[in-house]
Amino acid sequence: MTDVTIEFRDVSKRYGTLVANDHLSLAIRKGELMTLLGPSGCGKTTALRCLTGYIRPDEGRIFIDGQDVTDVPTHQRELGMVFQNFALFPHMTVQDNVGFPLMIRNLSKAERAQRVAQALRLVRLEGYESHYPRQLSGGQQQRVGLARALVYRPKVLLLDEPLSNLDAKLREEMRFEIKEVVTRLEITAVYVTHDQAEALALSDRVAIMNRGRLEQVGTPEEIYEHPQSRFVAEFIGLSNFLEGYVQAVDGDTMVVSVGGLQMRIPVLAEAGPGQRVLLFLRPNEVELLRPDDPGGANVFDARVEKVTYLGDTLDYRLTFGQGLTLRVQSDAQRRFGQGAPVRLRFPRVRCWAITGN
Amino acid sequence: MRLARAYGRAMWDARLVLAYTLLLSLTLFILAPFLMIALRSVGKGWFGRLWLPPQLTLDWYRWAVEVGNIPEVMKNTLIIGVIAVAVSTVIGIFAGWAFGRRQMPGKEVLMAIILLPRMIPPITYALGVAQIFYTLELVDTYLGVALAHVSVCAPYAILVLSATFEGLDERVLEAAGVCGANTIKRFFYVVLPLIMPGILASMIFSFTHSYNEFTLTLLTYGPHTVTLPVRTYLAVGDGYWEITSAMAMLMVVPSLLILAVIQRRAKPEKLVGGFKGV
Amino acid sequence: MGTRTADMMRFWRTHASRLITLFLLLPALAGFFGLFFYPMLLTVILSFRPEGQAIGWTLENYTRFLADPDGRWVILLTFILSLGGTALSVLLSVPLALILREKVRGHRFYRLMVLVPLVVPGLIGALGLLLFWGTRGWFNLFLLQFVPFVQRPVAVNYTMHGLIMFYVWLYFPYTCITTLSSLESLDRSIEEAGEVSGATRWQVLRHIVLPLITPGILAGSVLTFMAAFGAFSVPLIAGGNYRPLAVEIYKQISVPIPARWSAASAIAIVMGVLQVIFLSLYMRFVRRAGGTGGPS
Numbered sequence: 001m002t003d004v005t006i007e008f009r010d011v012s013k014r015y016g017t018l019v020a021n022d023h024l025s026l027a028i029r030k031g032e033l034m035t036l037l038g039p040s041g042c043g044k045t046t047a048l049r050c051l052t053g054y055i056r057p058d059e060g061r062i063f064i065d066g067q068d069v070t071d072v073p074t075h076q077r078e079l080g081m082v083f084q085n086f087a088l089f090p091h092m093t094v095q096d097n098v099g100f101p102l103m104i105r106n107l108s109k110a111e112r113a114q115r116v117a118q119a120l121r122l123v124r125l126e127g128y129e130s131h132y133p134r135q136l137s138g139g140q141q142q143r144v145g146l147a148r149a150l151v152y153r154p155k156v157l158l159l160d161e162p163l164s165n166l167d168a169k170l171r172e173e174m175r176f177e178i179k180e181v182v183t184r185l186e187i188t189a190v191y192v193t194h195d196q197a198e199a200l201a202l203s204d205r206v207a208i209m210n211r212g213r214l215e216q217v218g219t220p221e222e223i224y225e226h227p228q229s230r231f232v233a234e235f236i237g238l239s240n241f242l243e244g245y246v247q248a249v250d251g252d253t254m255v256v257s258v259g260g261l262q263m264r265i266p267v268l269a270e271a272g273p274g275q276r277v278l279l280f281l282r283p284n285e286v287e288l289l290r291p292d293d294p295g296g297a298n299v300f301d302a303r304v305e306k307v308t309y310l311g312d313t314l315d316y317r318l319t320f321g322q323g324l325t326l327r328v329q330s331d332a333q334r335r336f337g338q339g340a341p342v343r344l345r346f347p348r349v350r351c352w353a354i355t356g357n
Numbered sequence: 358m359r360l361a362r363a364y365g366r367a368m369w370d371a372r373l374v375l376a377y378t379l380l381l382s383l384t385l386f387i388l389a390p391f392l393m394i395a396l397r398s399v400g401k402g403w404f405g406r407l408w409l410p411p412q413l414t415l416d417w418y419r420w421a422v423e424v425g426n427i428p429e430v431m432k433n434t435l436i437i438g439v440i441a442v443a444v445s446t447v448i449g450i451f452a453g454w455a456f457g458r459r460q461m462p463g464k465e466v467l468m469a470i471i472l473l474p475r476m477i478p479p480i481t482y483a484l485g486v487a488q489i490f491y492t493l494e495l496v497d498t499y500l501g502v503a504l505a506h507v508s509v510c511a512p513y514a515i516l517v518l519s520a521t522f523e524g525l526d527e528r529v530l531e532a533a534g535v536c537g538a539n540t541i542k543r544f545f546y547v548v549l550p551l552i553m554p555g556i557l558a559s560m561i562f563s564f565t566h567s568y569n570e571f572t573l574t575l576l577t578y579g580p581h582t583v584t585l586p587v588r589t590y591l592a593v594g595d596g597y598w599e600i601t602s603a604m605a606m607l608m609v610v611p612s613l614l615i616l617a618v619i620q621r622r623a624k625p626e627k628l629v630g631g632f633k634g635v
Numbered sequence: 636m637g638t639r640t641a642d643m644m645r646f647w648r649t650h651a652s653r654l655i656t657l658f659l660l661l662p663a664l665a666g667f668f669g670l671f672f673y674p675m676l677l678t679v680i681l682s683f684r685p686e687g688q689a690i691g692w693t694l695e696n697y698t699r700f701l702a703d704p705d706g707r708w709v710i711l712l713t714f715i716l717s718l719g720g721t722a723l724s725v726l727l728s729v730p731l732a733l734i735l736r737e738k739v740r741g742h743r744f745y746r747l748m749v750l751v752p753l754v755v756p757g758l759i760g761a762l763g764l765l766l767f768w769g770t771r772g773w774f775n776l777f778l779l780q781f782v783p784f785v786q787r788p789v790a791v792n793y794t795m796h797g798l799i800m801f802y803v804w805l806y807f808p809y810t811c812i813t814t815l816s817s818l819e820s821l822d823r824s825i826e827e828a829g830e831v832s833g834a835t836r837w838q839v840l841r842h843i844v845l846p847l848i849t850p851g852i853l854a855g856s857v858l859t860f861m862a863a864f865g866a867f868s869v870p871l872i873a874g875g876n877y878r879p880l881a882v883e884i885y886k887q888i889s890v891p892i893p894a895r896w897s898a899a900s901a902i903a904i905v906m907g908v909l910q911v912i913f914l915s916l917y918m919r920f921v922r923r924a925g926g927t928g929g930p931s
Contacts, residue, residue: 052831074830075838087828091846100842101832148832158831369837376734380745383731386804387748389773390763397766406776444666452663459656471663474671478865478910480881481903484888484896485674488681508670515663569756571868575885586868589758593872598766605759612755619754620747 004066005030005188006051006156011060013046020046021057022212028190033182035191037199038209039235044192047209048160051190053077065155075104080149084161086141088133094120094144095129101152119147122181139170146178150185157182157189163198175201196236200224208232226352233280240281240326246271256353259321264297265351277353283329285350288316288336289343298346302326304336320344391609398602417603425592425604426583433499434568434584440503441510441567442560448507449514449559456515457522468519472512479509479572487576497579505573510563517562521555565615675907682900687893696901706902710909713879715795716870717863720802721810724859725852727803728811733840736818746815753808757868764801765792765873793875801873802863809858817851818844853921860917864910880906 006028013021020043028034036044049055050062053074061070069077080101088097096103098119102112120126123143133141142162149157162178163171179202182189193199199206200220208215208223208231216228227233230241244258246268254267256277263279271277291301302320309315313329316336320326326344336342368375397403398417400410421427455461456468474482486505487496495501525548533547571586578587585608592601647654685693700706731749735742752760768774770788778785791797821844829839867881874882880902887899 052827054827054830073835074827075833075835077831078833079831081828081831083824083828085822085824087822087824089825089829089843089847091843100829100834103842104832104834104838145828148828152833366837369840376730376739379730380734380739380741383727383745384748387751389767390760390804392763393766393772394759394763404771406771406779408773408776448662448666451659451661455656455659455663459652459659461653461656467660471667474667476861476911476914477671477675477907478867478881480865480867480884481678481907482671482674484681484884484900484903485677486670488677488896489669489674504670507666511663511666511670565754569754571756571758572881576888586756586758589756589762590868590872593758593762601762602766605762609755609759616747616750616754619750 003030004028005032005064006034006190007063008047008050009061009063011047011050011057011062013043013050013055013057019043019212021050024060024212024214026207026214026217028188030188031186032204033179033189033191033202035193035199035203035206036209037193037196037206037235038215039194042209043212044194044209045160046212048158048190048192051156051158052079052081078152078155079158080152080154080156081158081160082142082145082149082162084164086133086138086145086165088141088144088148090133092132093129094125094131094133094136097133097144098147098151100148105152115151116147119151122150122184123147123177138166139174142166142174143177146181150181150187153185155188157187159189159191161193162191164193164195171198178202200236208235210235227280228354230278230354238280238282240279240283240286242279242281242324242326244277244279246273246275246277248273253348259324261300261321261324263346263351264348265346265353266349268353268355271353271355275355277355279351279353281326281346281351283315283327284313285347286326286328287345287347288328288330288334289345290334291341291343293343295343296345298348298351300344300346302342302344304338304340304342307336307338316342318342318344394602394605394609397599398606400599417599418607420597420600421603421607425588425600427588427604427607430583430585430588431607433582436499437503437506437582437584438564438567440499441506442563444503444507445510445514445563446556446560448511449518449563450556452515453518453520453522453555456519458525468515471515474508475512482508483573483576486573490577496577497582499582502574502577502582502584503567505577506567506570509570509573510566513566514559514563517559518552518555521552521559524555525551561615561618565612565619568611568615678900678903681897682904684897686895686897696897697905700898700902700905709878709880709883709902710905712795712877713864713881713906713909714913716799716802716877716879717860717866719799720806720863721856721860723799723803724807724810725856727807728814728855729845729848729852731811732815732818733844735815749808749811752805757805757866758872760805761801761869761873764804768792768797768800792873793877795877798870798874798877801869802866805866805869806859806862809862810852810855813855813858814848814852817848817854821847850921857914857917857921861910861914864913880909 004027006026008024008026011021011024012019022043024043024047026034026047036047038044046055050057051064053069053072057070061068063069064077089100092100095113095116098116099112102115107115116129117126120129123146125140125143125147128136128140128144133144136144142165145162159178163174166174175198191199191202200223203220205217205219206223207217210231216223216232218226223232224236227236227238233241242258244256244263247255247257247262249255249267249272252267253264254271256263256265256279258279265279268275268277289299293299300320302318304316305319305325306317307314309332310329312332314332314335316328316330318326318328328344396410399413399415401412401414401416403410452471456464461467483505486508490496490501490505493501495504529551530543530547533543538546569586570584571590574584574587575590578584583591585604589601589604589608592604595601682696683692683694685691685695735745735749739745766772768791770790770792774791775788778789779787791800825847826839826843829843830836834842865881866879867885870877870879870882871885878886884899884902884906887902888894888896
């Protein structure tokens with residue numbers, strides 16, 4: 001396991017009766033950008049603070065580069081961190097802010113200046129050396145924070161919701177920039193966020209957390225296409241859930257009965273006939289057809305309950321089968337009015353199911 | 358320099374021990390005087406090198422009440438305090454409204470000027486106040502002494518209430534208006550509850566200042582308007598430490614009550630915004 | 636008559652807002668002029684009058700006080716006492732505030748205790764201090780019984796260092812509370828950033844926390860200094876032969892018969908001018924110190 005840079009081994013942290021981290025075990029590989037994703041209060045920040053040493057876990061150990069750091073004080077852990085509220089030193093210039101970790105490490109003045117210049121070039125902030133943080137915009141301040149975290153080439157870069165204090169447009173720009181810097185330096189990074197779009201765009205792997213536990217760890221594709229639980233599916237932006245049970249398995253396809261209808265979807269390894277399953281469908285992956293279009297497999301009659309105009313798409317609420325409702329978004333070229341009969345087609349490979357209820 | 362740094366480091370390493378030592382000595386430093394007063398006020402025949410008084414007595418309290426006339430003095434202090442608080446609060450509300458919510462040219466300068474008395478030692482203008490009060494025959498009247506106290510309390514009330522009115526959110530008033538409240542209803546149901554904590558804080562602190570005021574009182578009091586601090590001063594001059602201690606004990610009780618109220622109701626930072634009557 | 640009313644109405648309409656403002660400020664202005672400005676003016680005038688007379692002008696009251704070595708000693712003493720008290724208050728307050736910020740056990744009690752000298756009349760504090768530190772008080776009792784080689788009581792009361800200590804007791808809360816509140820408004824994540832960057836707690840304190848709260852400490856020390864400079868009740872009963880300006884002024888009108896109001900007024904003006912000069916210098920210094928740091 002030499003390629004593991006960070007490892008949480010069975011880490012737990014409680015605040016009174018509140019369990020912030022519940023036997024958390026997670027390994028982060030060298031040079032990878034791992035995102036801890038989850039709603040507020042899911043324990044992702046606690047996990048990060050355990051990593052910095054600001055919080056001591058009640059149980060479990062934490063390893064960085066194979067070394068047990070659970071009892072190592074924060075300042076000896078050789079980490080770099082970017083904060084949500086930037087946390088720049090307001091009484092220091094940009095130069096001194098970025099140079100602070102080097103000053104603490106007693107580097108010579110000349111070397112300090114050179115490394116600071118290098119770090120500032122990396123975040124494209126040359127020429128701002130003598131500015132104070134309050135003279136900079138939010139995006140610039142966060143770049144200073146990034147430079148300060150990277151200047152002494154730490155083993156690990158931690159990012160605690162670094163973009164959530166920026167406005168929407170800047171956020172996308174910075175997202176790209178952070179990704180680029182991290183890739184260029186080939187540094188191991190842990191990124192904490194509650195924004196799923198950010199997590200999918202940035203990460204090599206995503207760890208989704210809920211109530212102090214890990215729900216799923218995987219690449220953005222795995223997480224997005226094959227969520228392993230209803231929580232992950234919901235959090236990642238799925239909104240159609242259909243409950244049913246397996247009727248038959250036929251090669252790589254299984255037939256699922258949902259509200260009296262038969263749907264054919266890719267087979268689940270562990271599912272045999274009679275197994276209850278939960279189907280996930282993305283609103284934009286269901287096809288809307290006219291009622292007189294030809295039928296076939298996975299094509300069902302439905303009725304428009306409600307239409308909402310969203311500009312380039314229309315958002316439909318449909319009813320079909322025995323009391324099933326479904327949200328579908330389709331382009332505005334084909335329009336159906338309220339109460340109109342339509343046909344739905346579920347592309348076989350787009351349906352994803354998990355076992356259980 | 359190196360030595361100093363090493364010393365600093367050593368102190369830092371022992372910080373937990375040092376912290377508790379500091380807290381303990383501070384407690385002793387601040388509270389021991391009161392303990393001594395308390396013991397002195399109930400002790401009898403406490404001479405020589407004794408830690409505690411050999412006999413206990415309540416005689417000194419009887420003396421304080423009968424000879425020191427403490428109930429009368431307490432009454433004077435309270436009446437003067439109430440007048441001073443009332444006048445300062447009215448001044449404070451009006452000026453606070455003006456400074457906190459109205460546009461005016463040169464607001465900062467005007468405010469600095471009105472708050473100037475806080476920057477000047479009270480004894481300097483106390484001389485003039487005494488002169489004026491002699492001419493107006495306000496010396497040795499409740500109103501006179503109370504007005505003298507207002508010069509100390511009012512700047513403080515203005516400061517607190519300006520901040521209170523400034524903190525009043527215009528949008529809340531607007532919302533109340535949108536909800537259909539007229540000016541009068543808006544005042545009673547929205548404005549008043551919002552500024553009440555500020556007014557209360559200002560009143561508490563004004564009263565503390567008035568209760569403790571000594572400088573201006575000493576120059577404007579007379580036989581009928583002896584207040585508690587003045588009484589203590591006179592008693593110290595007489596040299597009967599036991600009786601003085603008994604008086605002091607009686608005086609400290611209201612102060613501690615005020616302290617309890619402050620702790621519960623207001624931020625202590627506000628207390629230091631104004632100055633004690635030295 | 637009709638046009639008069641109309642004129643008044645028009646006047647009211649155009650100036651209403653200002654008139655209301657003026658009306659609101661009226662009580663404050665009346666108080667300011669009646670209880671501060673006019674008394675100050677009287678004091679100034681009186682300080683230039685020959686002693687005991689209502690006419691004539693003279694500088695004698697000033698020259699006599701300032702030329703007298705005793706007079707200059709009083710001024711020096713006032714500064715020694717108030718600056719000494721302020722410096723010690725800062726030295727006491729900064730560690731104390733740092734401790735109280737870390738919610739140590741019983742921190743509520745300690746916070747409340749810091750306020751005690753503020754709400755208790757100064758005279759009572761002085762009385763208790765005199766009792767505690769006196770030759771028969773607990774302090775000397777402790778020294779004599781438990782500390783070897785102490786044969787006779789140590790004098791604290793009515794000495795200069797004793798008086799400075801009393802000042803600290805009375806006036807340190809201003810510095811302490813201001814320091815504490817500026818510490819508590821510090822963003823904790825800034826310190827965390829320092830620690831993650833590799834700084835020890837001590838280095839974080841030295842390079843980050845202290846520079847950031849310096850403006851707060853200085854602002855608090857201004858309050859302590861102002862109160863200590865004008866201190867009256869404590870030196871009056873606990874000062875002994877050490878009489879700062881405020882006490883000196885009072886002596887002029889209470890000891891000699893007839894009272895020397897003009898001399899007292901002159902000293903009072905000297906005192907007021909000194910305080911204003913010193914404060915403006917101090918404020919400038921504070922502002923410069925605050926300019927390089929401080930969250931703004």
